[in-house]
Amino acid sequence: MKRRIGVFVCHCGINIAGVVKVPELVERAKNIPGVVTALDYVYCCSDPGQRLIRETIQKERLEGIVVACCSPNLHEATFRKAAAEAGLNPYLCEIANIREQCSWVTSDRDAATEKAEGIVRTMVAKVSHDQPLVRLGVPIVKRALVVGAGIAGIQAALDIANAGYEVVLVEKEPSIGGHMAQLSETFPTLDCSQCILTPKTVEAGRHPKIRLLTYSEVAEVSGFVGNFRVKIRQKPRYVDLDACTGCGICLEKCPVRVESVFDRNLTRRRAIYRLFPQAVPNKVVIDAQHCRQLQGKKCGVCAKVCPAQAIRYDDQERIVEEEVGAIVLATGYELFDSRRLGAYGLGVVPDVIDSLAFERILSASGPFAGEVRRPSDGRVPKRVVFVQCAGSRDSNQGVPYCSKICCMYTAKHALLYRHRVHDGEAVVCYIDVRTPGKGFEEFYRRATDEGVQYLRGKVSKIFRRGDRVVVWAADTLAGKKLEIEADMVVLASAVVPNPDGVALARRLKIPVDGWGFLSEAHPKLRPVETLTAGFFLCGCGQGPKDIPETVAQASGAAAKVLAMFGQSELYHEPVTAVVDEEICVGCGNCERTCAYEAVRVDPHRGKAVVQAVMCEGCGACSVACPAGAINLKNFTKQSLTEMVDV
Amino acid sequence: MKYPYYPGCTLYSKARNLDRCGRLAAARAGFELEELPSWNCCGAIYNTNTDDLAAQVGPVRVLAKASQQGRRLVTLCAACYNVLKRANERLHATGFEQDRQRILEFVDEPFEQDVEVVHYLEVLKELGWDAIRQRVVRSLNGLKVASYYGCLMVRPREVLKFDDPENPVVMDELMATLGGEPVRFDFKAECCGGYLVINRRAVADACSLRVVENARTWGAEAIVTTCPLCQYNLESAQLRRGTVLTPVFYFTQILGLALGLEPAELGFEDNKLDPVPFLKEKGLL
Numbered sequence: 001m002k003r004r005i006g007v008f009v010c011h012c013g014i015n016i017a018g019v020v021k022v023p024e025l026v027e028r029a030k031n032i033p034g035v036v037t038a039l040d041y042v043y044c045c046s047d048p049g050q051r052l053i054r055e056t057i058q059k060e061r062l063e064g065i066v067v068a069c070c071s072p073n074l075h076e077a078t079f080r081k082a083a084a085e086a087g088l089n090p091y092l093c094e095i096a097n098i099r100e101q102c103s104w105v106t107s108d109r110d111a112a113t114e115k116a117e118g119i120v121r122t123m124v125a126k127v128s129h130d131q132p133l134v135r136l137g138v139p140i141v142k143r144a145l146v147v148g149a150g151i152a153g154i155q156a157a158l159d160i161a162n163a164g165y166e167v168v169l170v171e172k173e174p175s176i177g178g179h180m181a182q183l184s185e186t187f188p189t190l191d192c193s194q195c196i197l198t199p200k201t202v203e204a205g206r207h208p209k210i211r212l213l214t215y216s217e218v219a220e221v222s223g224f225v226g227n228f229r230v231k232i233r234q235k236p237r238y239v240d241l242d243a244c245t246g247c248g249i250c251l252e253k254c255p256v257r258v259e260s261v262f263d264r265n266l267t268r269r270r271a272i273y274r275l276f277p278q279a280v281p282n283k284v285v286i287d288a289q290h291c292r293q294l295q296g297k298k299c300g301v302c303a304k305v306c307p308a309q310a311i312r313y314d315d316q317e318r319i320v321e322e323e324v325g326a327i328v329l330a331t332g333y334e335l336f337d338s339r340r341l342g343a344y345g346l347g348v349v350p351d352v353i354d355s356l357a358f359e360r361i362l363s364a365s366g367p368f369a370g371e372v373r374r375p376s377d378g379r380v381p382k383r384v385v386f387v388q389c390a391g392s393r394d395s396n397q398g399v400p401y402c403s404k405i406c407c408m409y410t411a412k413h414a415l416l417y418r419h420r421v422h423d424g425e426a427v428v429c430y431i432d433v434r435t436p437g438k439g440f441e442e443f444y445r446r447a448t449d450e451g452v453q454y455l456r457g458k459v460s461k462i463f464r465r466g467d468r469v470v471v472w473a474a475d476t477l478a479g480k481k482l483e484i485e486a487d488m489v490v491l492a493s494a495v496v497p498n499p500d501g502v503a504l505a506r507r508l509k510i511p512v513d514g515w516g517f518l519s520e521a522h523p524k525l526r527p528v529e530t531l532t533a534g535f536f537l538c539g540c541g542q543g544p545k546d547i548p549e550t551v552a553q554a555s556g557a558a559a560k561v562l563a564m565f566g567q568s569e570l571y572h573e574p575v576t577a578v579v580d581e582e583i584c585v586g587c588g589n590c591e592r593t594c595a596y597e598a599v600r601v602d603p604h605r606g607k608a609v610v611q612a613v614m615c616e617g618c619g620a621c622s623v624a625c626p627a628g629a630i631n632l633k634n635f636t637k638q639s640l641t642e643m644v645d646v
Numbered sequence: 647m648k649y650p651y652y653p654g655c656t657l658y659s660k661a662r663n664l665d666r667c668g669r670l671a672a673a674r675a676g677f678e679l680e681e682l683p684s685w686n687c688c689g690a691i692y693n694t695n696t697d698d699l700a701a702q703v704g705p706v707r708v709l710a711k712a713s714q715q716g717r718r719l720v721t722l723c724a725a726c727y728n729v730l731k732r733a734n735e736r737l738h739a740t741g742f743e744q745d746r747q748r749i750l751e752f753v754d755e756p757f758e759q760d761v762e763v764v765h766y767l768e769v770l771k772e773l774g775w776d777a778i779r780q781r782v783v784r785s786l787n788g789l790k791v792a793s794y795y796g797c798l799m800v801r802p803r804e805v806l807k808f809d810d811p812e813n814p815v816v817m818d819e820l821m822a823t824l825g826g827e828p829v830r831f832d833f834k835a836e837c838c839g840g841y842l843v844i845n846r847r848a849v850a851d852a853c854s855l856r857v858v859e860n861a862r863t864w865g866a867e868a869i870v871t872t873c874p875l876c877q878y879n880l881e882s883a884q885l886r887r888g889t890v891l892t893p894v895f896y897f898t899q900i901l902g903l904a905l906g907l908e909p910a911e912l913g914f915e916d917n918k919l920d921p922v923p924f925l926k927e928k929g930l931l
Contacts, residue, residue: 342812348830397812463832464863 002034003063003128006056007120010044010069012099017042019103021113025068028117032124036060045075050082057086064088064127068096068120089132091574091634096123121646129639133574138613140226141325142565145170147218147504150178151197151547152539152554153330154204159558160328161209165565168322169204170232171214172500175279177201178332182262184362184370186547187412188443194365198278205280213320215285217500221508222597224614225534226325226570236315238286238294239272243310246274246282250302250311258290264357266367266375272302276365286311326534326561329510329518330554331501333540336391336398336494344390344491345462350376351469351488352462354390355409358490362416372420374488377467381487383425384417385471386410387459391494393431399494399515404544406492407434411444413490414452426452427484429459429473437546455482462489495544510535518542528557536560575633576615577622579608583629590621590630599630649769650715651679652708654726655687661723661874663913667898668722668766674905675778677769679720682711688729691841702749705733709763710755718762720769722898724873728798728806731763735805765799765808767816767872767897775823783906785825789928791900792829792866793817794857796876797837811835817870817897824904831864833857838879854883858892868924870897881919893921903930 007029011017022040029038037060041049044067057065065088067079072095080090098116106112142165146157149171157169169176181201183193204210213232220231254270262275271290274282292299293313303311335356339347346352351374353361364370374381388410391398407430414426433454435441448454457474464470471484502516510530511519518537521529528536538557539550564570577590577599586606590599598614599621601607608621608630619632631637657665672679688708693701708730712719721727737746738760750757770778793814800811809816814835818828838857839850858880861869869892871877880894899912909931914922925931 342810345832349832461832461836463860465860466863 004036004061005032005034005064005066005124005127006060006062007032007035007038007124008044008053008056008065008067008069009038009040009098009120010049010067011040011042012070012103013042016069016099016103019106019109019112020098020116021109024113025098025116025120028113029068029120029124032121034128035124036062044069045078050078053079053082054086057083057088062088064092064094064130066094066096066120066123066127068098068116068123070099071095071097071101091133092127092130094123094127094130096120118646122643125642125646126634126639129636129642130634133633135571135574136576136612138224138226138570138572140565140567140570141228141323142166143168143322143324144326144328144561144565145218145228145230145322145324146328146330148172148178148330148332148498148501148539148541149176149204149212149214150330150332150539150550151180151200152332152541152550153178153328154200155551155554156328156330156536156538156558156561157204157210158200158207159555160561160565161207163558163562163565164209165562166209166211167207168211168213168230168232168324170216170218171212172217173275174215174237174283174285175201175275175281176204176212176214177275177280179356180547181276182264182356182363183359184364184366185412185416187408188437188439190412190416192364194278194363198280201278201280211322212281214281216320218504219319221327224596226564227613228324228327228534230322230324230327232320232322234318234320236288236317237283238288238291238312238315239284240310240312241281241283243308244283244306245308245310246279246284247307248274248277248284249305249307250284253301253305255299255301256290256292258287263360263367264354266357266360326536326564328536328538328554328557328561329501329505329530329541330537330539330557331504331518331541332498333495333544334498336496338390338491338493341391341394341397341491343461344387344459345464345469346491349462349464349469349489350374350467351381352491353488354491354493355406355413356493358413359409362413362420370420372417372424379487380421381424382421383427383484383486384414384488384490385459385469385473385484385486386414386426386428386490386492387462387471388428388430388492389458389494390491392492394494399496401494401515401544402434403492403495404434405495405546407432408437408440408443408546410490410492411447411452415447415450418450418452427486428452428454429471430454430456431458432456437548457482495540497541501541508532508535528553528560534564572613573617574612575617575635576612577610577617577619577630577632579610580629580631581607583627584608584625585627585629587626589624589626593620593624595620647677648680648716649677649718649720650712651681651720651722652685652688652712652726652730653681654721654723655690656725656874657723660878660916661896663916664722664872664874664877664896664898666911666913667896667902667907670907670911671898671902671905672766674902674907675770675773675781677773680715682708682715682719685711688726689733690725690729692729692732699745699749702733702736702745703752705730706737706749707753707755709734709737709761710753710757713758713761714755716761717759718764720764720766722766722872724796724798724871725875727763727765727872732802732805734761734763765872767820768808770820770901771816775819778820779823782824782904784904784930786821786900786904787825787929789826789930790829790865790867791821791826792831792861792864792869793821793834793897794838794861794869794871794876794880794894795835796871796873797835797840799872800835817872820897820901821870824900826900829861829864829866831861831866833860838873838876839883840875840879843875843879843882850879851883851886854879855887858884858894862890862892866892867928868892868900868921869894870900871895872897878918881917885919891919893917893919893924895921
């Protein structure tokens with residue numbers, strides 16, 4: 001006996017009704033075999049729309065419904081919930097997508113109506129064969145992994161830990177804090193970056209619920225949402241973390257000096273080092289590449305002078321295994337290498353530096369203890385040119401996007417320079433000044449009011465003349481070409497995703513955009529989730545952003561993790577593959593095809609076995625099976641054939 | 647290895663030394679340049695009027711002649727290289743099929759095959775710097791040389807694909823191979839003033855002197871170039887100003903010197919700014 005099926009056609013305002021002739025479609029739908037009622041409504045997803053569906057299901061004793069509306073990505077969940085509330089199994093509700101796949105891409109009204117009818121018929125055929133299904137319950141490991149311990153990762157870890165759940169916080173550098181630890185003061189309030197960051201790093205370092213793994217990287221993730229198994233590679237530190245007291249005697253005695261990456265190569269550190277004196281954990285690490293002892297030469301000075309006997313030259317890489325339910329990716333950013341902009345002379349013309357180098361110069365713990373001096377000769381520069389968009393908004397040689405934070409930090413740089421060098425001249429060359437943030441426009445005004453000169457035009461060339469740096473710029477408001485002789489030039493280099501973060505995302509199959517920024521599940525409505533269940537994101541790894549926005553996003557990601565941990569178990573979609581063991585010959589094609597490692601051939605019985613909680617219902621195995629032994633629930637071959645046959 | 651070679655008009659007059667040193671040095675480096683028979687002017691400046699097909703006829707005829715000799719055409723003059731390469735690109739561009747037909751009907755020479763336009767420097771690079779280093783008989787002995795590419799060698803980037811247009815390095819690599827110390831400077835690929843020297847001499851001089859002064863700032867003792875107009879402008883602007891003088895060579899002269907050509911073969915008498923005393927002082931002559 002045929003099922004009693006109802007069809008609901010949504011107008012979607014004029015999105016559908018403006019093209020598809022809805023009354024005609026309703027009449028045609030009524031003639032489809034099995035359909036006992038067909039109705040239309042202006043917005044089916046609205047409260048009255050859903051009520052109409054619920055009431056009709058009950059009044060007409062419907063055994064299956066088709067909602068002809070937008071993409072199932074948008075409202076399948078909505079209508080299945082409505083069906084369930086009316087007592088119908090939610091998997092007996094199907095969506096006929098007549099918006100994205102019909103009205104939006106068809107202009108002829110008759111053709112669109114014809115096509116819409118075809119789509120509705122297809123879904124009626126499907127729902128006639130659908131079986132009622134029940135969601136699978138999956139237990140959750142209520143621990144989280146946070147990758148990256150910059151301000152984003154620290155904030156997310158603290159929020160989750162403070163709610164009472166354990167967090168594993170992994171950082172590849174020897175200490176936490178990320179780029180924020182390099183900054184001097186922060187816009188638009190000019191609080192000292194260290195002063196607002198260190199309380200957080202200390203809290204993260206001492207929190208009883210946070211397991212901090214520094215100098216470590218995520219090597220492997222297996223499992224699925226709620227039940228991930230993670231392998232973390234701890235790089236050899238050559239220092240016993242428990243024994244080292246951070247006294248710093250070794251830092252004075254080590255004979256090797258190498259350029260400090262933390263100080264953007266403006267100072268030199270020893271082969272045994274810590275990033276900065278307030279580091280968390282406040283423990284040293286040996287840079288094996290430069291350590292004389294580890295390179296096989298005679299030295300061993302640090303081991304001799306260490307009062308705690310913490311040096312371990314035989315330290316080995318270790319793999320730590322953890323089980324977690326959710327993973328937050330806070331992999332952060334790096335500055336675009338502006339040496340690639342040949343005309344700007346970074347790395348070759350003396351006293352042309354990038355913005356993070358200038359942060360170090362401004363920093364009280366930087367190379368000149370906070371005094372603004374030129375790297376080449378230590379002189380106080382009397383004229384500094386700040387070049388904005390050095391790589392940003394440059395689709396030829398840089399990146400096409402706006403790096404978002406440069407306008408504000410450049411205003412801050414120019415202002416702080418003027419505070420430190422009272423007779424100094426600060427010139428900013430810009431394309432547009434963008435200040436969309438709380439207090440940002442006022443801060444930019446403050447910079448101009450306090451004597452920072454703004455010139456609108458892109459810098460074409462930077463070169464050396466004697467011991468000065470010459471900038472060719474334009475003042476497009478005055479229509480003039482300019483040549484500015486300066487003592488120092490600061491490039492506002494573009495923000496790009498941290499390459500290690502991009503590599504990790506690629507390994508974990510987390511989608512990234514063309515530039516390597518992590519892709520959010522929905523650009524507006526799901527900004528802290530990824531499309532892979534159980535993975536969340538925050539910070540500059542997702543896109544350029546400033547500190548307040550990063551912190552807000554980190555808390556958002558933490559809230560999503562907590563919402564998950566608040567449930568007693570997770571539910572998994574029941575649309576999974578099932579094996580007909582009578583037909584299966586155990587060839588293993590399905591196992592090789594499955595991207596989720598959800599199908600295995602049982603070696604004893606020689607039959608394929610599906611682990612339902614890991615199956616994402618993609619159907620690849622069903623196609624690959626030469627015997628036709630694997631079917632996806634509610635996508636059986638019979639059902640698909642009839643769907644095509646309408 | 648034998649390559650079809652297109653010298654161009656200037657290399658038969660003002661830039662005789664660029665041409666002659668190029669041919670003689672090629673023999674020393676292990677390849678041969680075979681001049682195209684009955685070649686014509688390339689047009690000297692690439693015509694950017696899209697409807698002016700007549701201007702394409704010159705370079706296209708050169709390409710047709712070359713196709714009868716071989717697959718690749720070697721050039722030395724930066725301007726010829728630029729014009730021929732761009733004309734070649736356009737000849738194969740989509741949307742140009744009809745015009746191509748009209749030009750080919752007009753040109754009296756048939757195309758035997760597709761031709762690739764390459765610069766002498768590219769041939770050297772393909773031979774390999776190691777192979778050339780082995781043939782050096784007179785090392786430049788650390789001479790600080792600034793390689794000046796000008797605008798024609800590297801732009802437009804999409805067509806010429808010669809080197810990084812902001813920081814080309816091929817010639818620098820050659821100078822290092824010959825025992826010199828290449829000097830990186832900021833005006834490697836900036837304009838020398840070009841033909842403005844004819845009617846706006848002050849503008850051209852300012853451009854040329856900027857190039858020379860910046861090379862000196864970075865410590866250059868000599869400048870090498872591939873372009874007859876750059877060579878002329880850089881020398882004559884310095885002579886007109888009359889102060890500190892930096893010799894400007896064709897890269898083939900320096901190549902020839904290092905590969906052991908006789909002084910009489912190097913064509914220094916054609917340099918307006920006599921480089922002989924400088925080279926003697928450096929112990930290179």
